[in-house]
Amino acid sequence: QGAPIKVGVLHSLSGTMAISETALRDTVLMMVEWINGKGGLLGRKVEAVVVDPASNWPLFAEKARELLQVHKVDATFGCWTSVSRKSVLPVFEELNGMLFYPVQYEGEEESKNIFYTGAAPNQQAIPAVEYLMSADGGDAKRIALLGTDYVYPRTTNRILRGFLNSKGIGDADIMEEYTPFGHSDWQGIVARVKRFAGEGKKTAIVSTINGDANVPFYRELGNQGIKAEDIPCVAFSVGEEELAGIDTKPLVGHLAAWNYFMSIKGTPNEEFLKLWRAYIKNPKRVTNDPMEATYTGFRMWTQAVEKAKTTKVDEVRAAMIGQKLMAPCGYEEEMLPNHHLSKPVFIGEVQADGQFNIVWKTPSVVKAENWSPFIPENANRKK
Amino acid sequence: MLGAVLLLAVLPALNRLPADSALHVSDFIVSVSGKWITYAILALAIDLAWGYAGILSLGHGAFFALGGYAIGMHLMRLIGPRGVYGHPTLPDFMVFLGYKELPWYWLGFDHFPFAILMAMAVPGLLAAVVGYLAFRSRITGVYFSIITQAMTYALMLAFFRNDMGFGGNNGFTDFKELLGMPLNTPTARSALFYASLALLVLSYAICSRITQSKLGRVLVAIRDAESRVRFLGYDVTQHKLFVFVLSAVLAGLAGALYVPQVGIINPGEFSPGNSIEAVIWVAVGGRGTLVGALLGAFSVNALKTWLTTVAPDLWLFALGGLFVAVTLFLPRGLIGLVSKVTK
Amino acid sequence: MLRMAFLLLLALPARAQEDYAATLPGLAGGFGEIAGAVERLGALGDPRALPVLQALQDGRLLKTADGHVLLPQGAGFVDAATGQPAEAAGAEAVRLNNRVRQALRGALGRLQLVSPDAAQRGAAAEAIFRSRSAEDVPPLQAAIAREQDAGVRAKLELALAAAQLVAADPAAKRDAIARLGAAGTVEARALLIEARAGNPGEAGAIEAAIARIDQSLAIRRAAETLFQGLSLGSVLLLAALGLAVTFGVMGVINMAHGEFVMLGAYATFAVQELCRGIPWLAPWSLPLSVPAAFLVTAACGALLERGLIRHLYGRPLETLLMTFGVGMIIQQAVRLAFGAQNREVISPAWMQGTITLPGGVAVTQNRLWIIVFGLLVLALVFAAIRLTRFGLEMRAVVQNRRIAATMGIRTGRVDAMTFAFGSGLAGMAGVALSQIDNVSPNLGTGYIIDSFMVVVFGGVGSLAGTLVGALTLGVVNKMLEPYAGAVLAKVFVLVAIMLFIQRRPKGLFALKGRAAES
């Protein structure tokens, strides 16, 4: 028995992001318990070092440094927002650490010290919009892009605009509007969307609204009587966890695109859910896509450590590429050389019970394109 | 004070000792204490305005952040073609948000002296405008506090906007070098550390010169009975403006040193909560004494760093409890406690 | 119902009966097939289709592996094609997506046009309006002829106009265009725009109708913007009223005010959970929350005042810092007790949806109620401060605590009660906010700055100022929003306040005179 292997947990437990990130902290702790239950890794125990970066981005950088320099963690699971990732990235690169980032994001990034286990835009946003434009999705001809004003929605929407233009939807048929974090008064914007939809073409909403702002947004959609069959809204940041705080009855039929839904059938997900329920001991707590990405990342990391027979970052990194795992989403995912995963894409409809009913999925996994072809500048990017 | 400065001054040297030495100080401590020093300068600046002149600004974080943005812009420009898109002048975020050329207000920031000048001038100018308008109209007390809070809040919202050309929510990160030094090296870190320390000593000297002069007494008089000071023939607006602008400039410089050390500047620095926290450092340390401000900044931040790791779920209780306890039981802050004990 | 359907069936030609049976298996297929089947069932006019479609809409229609469709009846199921009892084991629910829902709405609408229930006929008219086709014209005309209810009739007329717009008859079309123009709704406008491309001959009439709609929409939009502004203003008012007492009257800068608002929202959640098990009580949970939240937060406020704040009178800025610490503690305590996630507070039916005021101005019910609630609370505060003995003592104590005591006023009790009152008001604001915002530990943080701005803008110590301040900020914000966007609008408003305060350093309704200067 050697010294324990340490993994850092870098998720906000207080401040605005605690809402989303505490569940990921729980997931990592669950996985640590899981691996120790199996006798540990390389015959050593795994130990989690939990810190609270408190939704404060510079504090993320400080805590990352502390995890690497003081606690000498072998791998870190953490971050939710893109800015927190951007803030720790130089630290991980300087100190050659390893970060697993579990949330869908805007792409345009690739670091040898980060493994991205959430979706790139082509694994979520683009398939979702394709669906909206299909017969099944309602033949949308006009798209309202609503987002929180930060880089993920901005970039995603830029990519989507490029994609829509390439599909013959002109700028006149695209509405784009941004709100601050935690925006709570959606009356005006929802009314404007209604008006936008009143131009005689089938309209859909693509929401990159993040976090807290979603509850008041959906309430307003419901109260202003926007029905999914008239103006469907597909969201990229609303999962089971977010729905748990909303009365979903007026929202049935609105959509979300993810790489995992809790309602997915099949053994891998059942195992995941069993593990979660046993760990959290609260039947009301749900699972969601970033949790699954955390789970997948953790499992792949243990596989890579076992393959490399060491926790040294350089060796594990080499072993990570090509790791495969039958993920809870029911597909075999693979870590690609660009440090992103291949993932399936699902579209789910909100149900009255707060779960998603899957109405569409990709036939097989999609490889991550972290450098989107719809951003022209990527063409002359340095490779 | 002198002892504390000396202790800080040898930190990087102690860091070079072998790791098993009893006096060894870890890399981490060196890098966070550089950051704390910049916080201490901010606290000093706040104390000068609040503790002496009674100007409680709940927006000092804005001056700090503006100084940080100024140097951040310089750092971004220094990245040059090393960005992922290889654009010779445009920072990455501008490239993928589709900017074609550099906005005019980014010009000049490729020169270090200009950036440092801006790190002082922009906060100073903002303070001069806000201060002049407010002091002239005799906005005092909580009104002023809330105005400054609105100021930083408005700036936060504005800087969050991607369209402002300051990188929106992400702000600036992934800096490469400063004055030819690669930033992610121990040398650069100790250089920044000493620069911060030097600024701290300088700020302390300026502040104590002021507080010990008659100007300091005029400020205290303004704090206690502003209108009476006017009837003695003092132009209150001028005096207040003088300290407020000076305080903002110090805060801006502190921010300029902070950013290269933490590696990121983003609109979160404008959040009103940050400014309030900085005021709390002063209150915890002991308002109205310069040493108190320093003590407060160091102790609260050290405690926060420590607690967010040892008690990630409970640290807010401990820190919140500390704020309550200090205001309640130590009306003169930690410094009051220290002087009581030494007596 | 089903029996009646079978009786009517006798009147139908045999071919239609076969079509019905032939269409059913489509419901067991993919979403596209389901949608097709639904449309056909709607067009057939076969009354047996109605219960099938209704079951489909409610998610109770089952399909078997071999393509049979089962309809729930009583405790068991029958085969929808034969009406014979069938075994449901192994069958699964037919699922919906938006395409199917859309088809369903049209089909059900056509079938429900003959419903004895006026509300259903109205809904049918609206459904047809949305999914109109030329075939809808004759049944609609028939329906209008027999309709007694004026409201439903108007809806039917509109649906007819929509159908005529896509039908071939040019005269009817022109008439339809005029009627749609008169209707003045966004939906009508959409239909007209859609029709514009296909009817170059009617372009002039269509343009005129659209212009007419645009005109009435502009007026309505102005009214709606005003309403949105008032609604935002009333939210600000509610959040600020507690501060108007603790800050405006007592001079205590309570940075934990937002947390009290948050506690009020959690109290609402708790009351809802308590009432959940008691069916007759459940609809009353929201009204019950108002006193409950008031009491809970008032008690917390009294505790805070007696335990901590009273030691800091005369040191307002220290209170600011201390309560900031208290706020951190409360927030984290709630996070640990209830979890960091949002809690679900359900809106009662009367707080959901929109009502249309005369002139077609649509307002959301929850917002409307919050405006009413805000004004009620304002009246309560006014009465408490200005009209009661308690209010007088409260103000005396704040102005000179020691001397007030020598008048025989029990200053400790007055302080505690005043602070409790202010905190209780924050709790009541929390009840309202639970209806429009997240119930999460961060709820209060978003309102604290705005509330302070309202109080300062209006003038500390002036209730009228708080009211006018809140409503002005709300309306100005909403007026700017369409042009500047939500973020910039807010920035403009903040800057405007900062500039405004220059002119009136003590706010809109400042106290004047000698007393205010010293």
Added chain:
Amino acid sequence: MLRVETIDLSYGASRCLRGVSLEADPGRITCVLGRNGVGKSSLMRSIAGLERIQGGRILWEGKDVSALGPADRARAGIGYVPQGREIFPFLTVQENLETALAAAPRGSKVPEEVFTLFPILKQFLRRRGGDLSGGQQQQLAIARALTARPRLLILDEPTEGIQPSVIKDIARVIRLLAREKNFAVVLVEQYYEFARELADRIAVMVRGEVALGGPIDAMDDEAVRRLLTV
């Protein structure tokens, strides 16, 4: 009656009252004299309950009130007019007066005689206290104390800043309250003539102590004057 028995009071390290004793009987006027800073106001504040005494005790109507707070003492019938007016600046004159009804039964009104004494107040009922002139404020402060209908009235330099005719009125009222309504009155004055005219007993304070005290008739004017000068 009021008995102040050898009370001590310190502000931090500096002692301000040293073993001060004082008596005031119903129907009698006790006048406290002394130079600036000798502790007259401190003594009055101690009786009113605004200072916590460190030694001795204060008896009122036979009960030890030393431990009671100011509100309870007010309710026990002790009325206090502080030095420097201390009216409530943002309350109207009417409201200022009504604050004194805190211990009175519900629905009590400001007694009319207050307005007979200070007619200017009746005229300015709706004006804010803080807007009044200095002398008007002083009148308001006295009127406020009377509104509570106390049995012991403490007046700390009540004539400061008041015009001569009103001073005469105040003297008349004080005498009236003592003689006819049987109030016990404790009056602090700098103005020896005024004190002489009114007082039944006087106490002259020097540096926190009562240097000279007793019935007015027994007083040697010269001795008093000496204590009042350097």
Added chain:
Amino acid sequence: MSDGISPPLGTPKEAAPVLYLDGVSVVFDGFRALNNLSLIVGAGELRAIIGPNGAGKTTMMDVITGKTRPTEGVVRFRDHDLTRLDEATIANLGIGRKFQKPTMFDALTVFENLELALKAPRGPLACLRWALSGEARRRIEAVLEEVGLTARAQDRAAILSHGQRQWLEIGMLLMQDPELLLVDEPVAGMTDQETEHTAALLVRIAGKRSVVVVEHDLEFVRALGSKVTVLCEGSMLSEGSIDHVQNDPRVIEVYLGR
């Protein structure tokens, strides 16, 4: 007699007025606190002002020092129109004021309070460079002596008794060394002996400066030996020697009482 240095009894008509008020009115929400008031104070003159509570005496000082803007009328100090200047500028022109309610800087010591009042350049940089010269120290000590606060020089002003605060206010006024002193109720709360002392002090000053004193203590006013102006309801009611006004039946009616 007319050299402007030795104080004459009454106003020397030929001396240029230092302070000139003409037709000044101040209206608060419809209430006329000053009503068409005119007043001229000559160089080196000592003037006493009496009048009922609420007559407008303090308001008049507010108008002169820039605290209150007159609704109408002319207020001049030498060649300066005071209605357009702010408090600090007016103070720097050489008008000093003692407030009816003593106000000082509680956190500073008695000595520092006087130091701040001492006539010297008032700008922030000047204050920063200021060093207490021996000369300045001597002046402060002299004033401390004059107002009897020498022993309290190092005490914080917060702990002074009411009467001591009155004296400190007077001391601060002396430190300013103004051309025109406005003294609002200086002897309220003073013993008889102190009152005499104050009167003598003001008489002495009046030789070199102009002094306007407001008081209700008629013994004190008599001791000043100056011309007396009686204000009532915002305008002048009577003017003349103390004996003259004391016997004026209108003054007796509204002010002195019978």
